[in-house]
Amino acid sequence: MENADGVSKEPISDPSHMWNCLKKSRQKVDLPQTDGSGWTHLSLFPDHALLEDHERLVAPIEDSPNEPPCRVTFTFPLLNAxxxxxxxxxxxxxxxxxxxxxxxxxxxxxxxxxxxxxTVLWLLDQRAASQLEVTLET
Structure with missing residues (x-):
């Protein structure tokens, strides 16, 4: 199934296919969002070699320390755009x-x-922000 731009709406597991879909859409990533599950945002893991990948926008990860071991992730060049x-x-x-x-x-x-x-925007409820030494506006 494809949307009006001809971009597939199906889950993408192949990084080269993901990159081709991004190029085909001719759009920037305007609003990446994450819920912080596991703190391995977008399959970027602490001390992993992909953290230093400054060339690719989308990359495979085949040695994830968490399940599943094989994934696809955006890299910092794309996220920081x-x-x-x-x-x-x-x-x-x-x-x-x-x-x-x-x-x-x-x-x-x-x-x-x-x-x-x-811009990076952090939306936190009071419980998620409870260990910060700041005053929150409610």
Whole structure:
């Protein structure tokens, strides 16, 4: 099944097919979004070689430390070309990692998302932000 731009709406598992679909759509990634599940955003894992891939926009990962071991991921060149990147996080289970990334500035893949001309937006509920030493507006 394809949309009006001729881009498939089916799940994509092959990175070269994913890249061809992105090129075919002639669109930038305007709004990547993640919910922070496992803190391995978009299959970019701490200390993995793909963190240093500055050439490809989409890459296969065949040695994921989590299941499934074979995946496809966007890389930082594509993520950092976004106009807006949203991290939407809720719940107590996110609070430790939120503080480690935003407050302690520990080196996790999430902390490397810096759009060149865009913005990173963190949407946190009070529980996810509970370990931050800031006052939240409600």
């Amino acid at each position: 976004a106009k807006l990147f949203v991290f939407a996080l809720a719940g107590d289970s996110k609070s430790d990692m939120v503080a480690r990334i935003l407050q302690n500035q520990e080196d996790f893949p999430t902390g490397r998302v810096y759009p060149l001309i865009g």
